[in-house]
Amino acid sequence: MSHTEPLGNFKSEDAPHYDDVLQCMRCGFCLPTCPTYALTGRERSSPRGRVALARAVAEKKLEFTPAIKEEAFFCLDCRACTSACPSGVRAGEVMEVCRSQAHAFYPLGKMGKAFREFILQKMVPSPDLLETSMLPTRLYQRLGIQWLVRHLKVLKLGPEWMEKAEGMLPRLEKPLRPQLPLLTPARGEKRGKVGFFLGCVMTLMYPNVSRNTVRVLSHQGFEVVTPRETKCCGAPHLSEGDRETARQLALFNLDLFLAQDVDYIVTDCAGCGAALKEYEELLEERAEHDRLARFRSKIRDVSEFLMEVGLRTEGLQEITASVTYHEPCHLCHAQGISAQPRRIIRQIPGVELREMAEASWCCGSAATWGLKYAEDSRKVLDRKLENVKASGAEILVTANPGCQLQLAWGVREASLPQDVLHLMELLGRALPPD
Ligand code: SF4
Ligand code: SF4
Incomplete structure (x- = not known):
């Protein structure tokens, strides 16, 4: 998807492959699948439009403009367009590569760069540092500060993303990694x-x-x-x-x-x-x-x-519940795994799978997208929650932590009755006690 040869007006490091932007035949099959196109109705925010922008840069018809930078980050990288595209165009991945180009063309200021480097290059790569960084949040939850902050609605005064980020936090436990047996x-x-x-x-x-x-x-x-x-x-x-x-x-x-x-x-x-x-x-x-x-x-x-390998179902206990399944984009579109989670759900004794409409439509989480574009994310989520509600299921199952955070928050905010679980939590409930 990326290479290090100079390509048109892209910088040499990590430019998209020319083949990847050339394949689009502009048929438009991808348009109805793209959440950002649905939000804006704008060609440049569609897979076809984004690939056309990247192609124009590759062919030296366009500089890497701020609009291309915006589209690179506004794309959810949900890959729904890839599932729909008859030419195998991977617009989400082209935009992912364009994000590194964006940093090369428009470097962050000193503070922004230092913050980004600390988070991405120091903290996230270190499991120890990551776990330590959660300690203040655990104290915030346990000392009643969270209750106070929520009760007084203090975060309503700040930006929308801050209130949402706080609202999404599940109750944090002690880090699991040191406890799990090798x-x-x-x-x-x-x-x-x-x-x-x-x-x-x-x-x-x-x-x-x-x-x-x-x-x-x-x-x-x-x-x-x-x-x-x-x-x-x-x-x-x-x-x-x-x-x-x-x-x-x-x-x-x-x-x-x-x-x-x-x-x-x-x-x-x-x-x-x-x-x-x-x-x-x-x-x-x-x-x-x-x-x-x-x-x-x-x-x-x-x-x-x-x-x-085949699910051993002997010994599984009955769970009497109706379940609907939200497909994480990075499972169904990026990995082509759609039938397997459903087959597992169906094999749990007592469970009734109730399909929701548009199960593979993004939930609006997409890593930090849901915070950066909090208002748009809310609209994408509302569409999902309508479908969850219409399914009438008691449990909403998914298979990705980003989706689970977004859906659990959305369900709470909308006062829907569903429990939000990962597929392994559901299956875990059916296992005999250890
Ligand atoms: S990205 Fe694929 S589906 Fe979309 S217009 Fe181009 S060829 Fe058609
Ligand atoms: S990856 Fe998702 S948001 Fe990005 S262009 Fe494709 S369908 Fe649209």
């Missing part, structure tokens, strides 16, 4: 050994999900290796246009997991899974092809994995 034994007849990729957002915000993923894998007969050194997959860096830090993290995780004696590498986070599967492309000039191919061949989303 090796969890298989239960029943052993079927293999898997490495568990511990996603940083998932484990910090929803440790119960990671805990349940390990339980499920173990109950399914797999020995689970959880390397504590695992670092962020690099998805937040790609999303913010810092491709170099993403590469450093990818190289670290590649070495770490290839050194483990495991049959598969499993993740419960759609965003991590998509990023891990794209290491091959990200590192094409930095790591040996056979190592990248070996790593890629082992990566599985947990739902993909369970359907591939």
Whole structure:
């Protein structure tokens, strides 16, 4: 998707491939699938328009203007357009590459740069620092300050994103990573050994999900290796246009997991899974092809994995509930995994799957997009919540922490009755007690 040769008016580092912007035949099949086009009705905010802008830069017909920078960041990178495109154009990924170009053309000021570097290059790559950074928030929640702030509606005075960010916070627990065993034994007849990729957002915000993923894998007969050194997959860096830090993290995780004696590498986070599967492309000039191919061949989303090996359903307890499923963009569009989570839901005794309309339409979270464009995000979310409501289901299931944060917040704000769970939490409820 990116290369280091000069391409038209792009800077030389990390420019899109010309082929990727040339393939668009302007058919418009992608238009009805694009949330930002639905919001604005503007051609430049559509996949077709964005690819046309990138092509014009590549062909030296246009400079890399502020409008292109805006579109690069306004794109949700939801990849819905890729699923719809008959030519295989990946407008979201072209825009992701354009974000790093945007930083090259329009560098941040001193303060902004220092802040960005601290967050992306120091804090996020360090699991220890990330966990420590959560301590003030845990105190804020436990000392009653959060209650006061919410009760007095103090954050209504600030920008919308701040109130939303605070409102989205689930109750934080002690970091899970140091508590999870390095090796969890298989239960029943052993079927293999898997490495568990511990996603940083998932484990910090929803440790119960990671805990349940390990339980499920173990109950399914797999020995689970959880390397504590695992670092962020690099998805937040790609999303913010810092491709170099993403590469450093990818190289670290590649070495770490290839050194483990495991049959598969499993993740419960759609965003991590998509990023891990794209290491091959990200590192094409930095790591040996056979190592990248070996790593890629082992990566599985947990739902993909369970359907591939076959879900053992004996011993699953009945859950009498109706469930609707929201498809994370990075699961259905980026990884093509759509049927597997539904098949798991259907195999849980007692569960009724009620399809919502537009299940694969973005929820409006998209990493920091939901905060940067809080008002637009709200509109995208409202459309999703209408469909959740119409399903009449008791439980809303998803498979990505970003979606879960956004949906749980939306459901609370709209006073909807649904519980919002990750697929592994739902399946975990059906497991016999440990
Ligand atoms: S991006 Fe694909 S679907 Fe959209 S106009 Fe171009 S070729 Fe058609
Ligand atoms: S990735 Fe999503 S937001 Fe971006 S152009 Fe494609 S459909 Fe639109």
